Amino acid sequence: MEGIVHYDFLPPGKTIVADYYSLEQEEMMKKLTVKQPKLVNRDKPLLLHDNAKAHSAKKTYAKLRELGLETLPHPPYSPDLAPTDYHFFLNFDNFLRGRKFNSEEAVKSVFENFAGSLSLEFFRKGLSCLPEKWQKCVDSNGEYFD
Structure with a gap:
């Protein structure tokens, strides 16, 4: 099993909303493409994240589909x-x-x-x-x- 832990520091005074989270997903995929291209080139890379509001927003789901990411089902919180x-x-x-x-x-x-x-x-x-x-x-x- 291979994985990558992506992290970023939220700027002071900011809240994670769907727009911000979608940008983070793009950044994560750019880094993943460089560090682990075989994970990106598989049928659908798997993403593990929880059901926080920003993670389950329609815009986030659209971004995940655009990036070709599959998410594991995750009970809330x-x-x-x-x-x-x-x-x-x-x-x-x-x-x-x-x-x-x-x-x-x-x-x-x-x-x-x-x-x-x-x-x-x-x-x-x-x-x-x-x-x-x-x-x-x-x-x-x-x-x-x-």
């Missing part, structure tokens, strides 16, 4: 399915414990340094849990589970 929630951010939260930041740049730097320090195996481990977690989530109709 289920942290059990996002590897970033159950794997990456769990570790990142522990890493941040007790730290304080005095600027936006400091936050970005710590995030990028932390993410860059993780091994490919770390991400593989998080993604390898996904099929079982997805099935449990579907079986429990989106209710949380341990």
Whole structure:
């Protein structure tokens, strides 16, 4: 299983809306085309995202179709399915414990340094849990589970 974690920092005072999210999808596909062209060239690359309002807007669905992306079904607001929630951010939260930041740049730097320090195996481990977690989530109709 191969995957790419795409991230960006939302400018201060901005909210993620369908227009912004659609632009992020375009940016993600540009990066994916360079970093993992075989994922882009498959029948339909798979995208895992939740059902947040910006992710489920008509404009977003139109952009995903335009980009040829297939999304995995995802119950609303289920942290059990996002590897970033159950794997990456769990570790990142522990890493941040007790730290304080005095600027936006400091936050970005710590995030990028932390993410860059993780091994490919770390991400593989998080993604390898996904099929079982997805099935449990579907079986429990989106209710949380341990």
